Amino acid sequence: MNLEESLESCVVRMMEVAAFNVSPDVTKALRKALDREESDVAKINLSAIVENIEAAKQERKPVCQDTGTPTFFLKIGEDFPVKAKIHEILRRAVRRATKEIPLRPNAVNPWTLENSGDNTGRMVPIVHVEIVEGNSLELTYLAKGGGSENTVQLFMLSPVLGVNGIKKAVLEAIYRAGPKPCPPVVVGVGVGGSSELCLKIAKRAALRPIDQPNPDEKLRNLERELLDMINSSGFGPMGLGGRTYALAVHVDWAHKHPASLPVGISTICWALRKSVAKVHSDGSFEILAPEVV
């Protein structure tokens, strides 16, 4: 098998694993949340969610009928032999995965409303590229549902508002989202950079495993404070009341223009479907996460 074929197979496999499996760190957090909840309504919602995650794994069926918009974060080694062609290979893999798994076709032309039928289209799949050292390719795949993408928000704050302004923006975003993004959600917060960069790092931060703490102690404390603040709203699972609206808040940041304070807030539903893989230049590849038996 040549490298291009390996890469295609790897992506199809990543998409399949993600469709059938909620990320294990998220599943663990949902189980913990179920133990903490007291109201019947919250317990019923979380029990059904946890039961559904097991059922999807056993029956090898999509966790949710919204199998998402295919989104990739790539780290391409400068000596990895395939580069510009990666985009075409990803499109091929997405087409194949959509047909073989199958996935729901979610790529629609915004003007004609025509559905391409295979999850590809203009600029879709969505691909973010980073060039790194080395000769391998690392891919992170996210199947992002429409409900929680619709509640993503951007705030261009006045810098005089400082950290309290950031906290207030996060709270505002959560109150506007309410029951819509299928809570419990994971919240990514991107601070600084620019309008588009803060949203990108917010989404990427939400993909950090929940059991992997932020290495920066100040941010770790801020994440904990934001999580408590969000959950004290009482929106709870599915917005029907309870203690758990968010499972985690993850913060990332970039330097910014002195006159700007961009804050991006990215919500991801409990059905957080992601996979990570590494492809080597000899065509071998490993699915690094999630571990599936």
Place this chain on the structure above:
Amino acid sequence: MERHFRIPVSEEKVRSLRVGDVVYLSGVLVTGRDQVHRRALQYLREGKTLPMDLRDGALYHCGPIMIEKGGEWRVYGFGPTTSARMEPVEAEFIERTGVRFIIGKGGMFERTTEAMGRLGAAYLAHPGGVSVLATRSVKRVKDVHWLDLGIPEAMWVLEVEDFGPTIVAIDSHGSNLYIDVMRKAEERKNSILRSLSI
């Protein structure tokens, strides 16, 4: 209280429900989201009949994944979509069709709540994303209408057994669980903001 209903369901049964009750449904479930609402209302306003009578029935806000094998349809993915998108037209839809249950996720608001009280209908919240559990409850695909709208948008007629759990989130007495939760959250918001000294 846990309740098990068979569709079609009477107004009296629906009126006996209160927010927080847990409901399981058996019988015929019809799917419909954005495009079904649009076309159905267009038909009814023009005096045309729908391909499927929804009186005393249940409408599920759902865009399923369906597979056709040997001329037969099978459900592969089946879960609720965000009901808020249908809020502007749901009151009229309930009034014109006589449907008793609207099932979805994420809630509906004042206009729908008012119509449900007046007409004797209820909104059942199905936990978002529990596609595999929902698929298990489907006994067979009975029919499909308006397939030209695309698979997720078409009107699928399904026979289900113990579909659920669903939670009564809007009853026919003016109570709306989403609005209650939202109101309490709003009350807490100021004290949260005060703690941030903003």
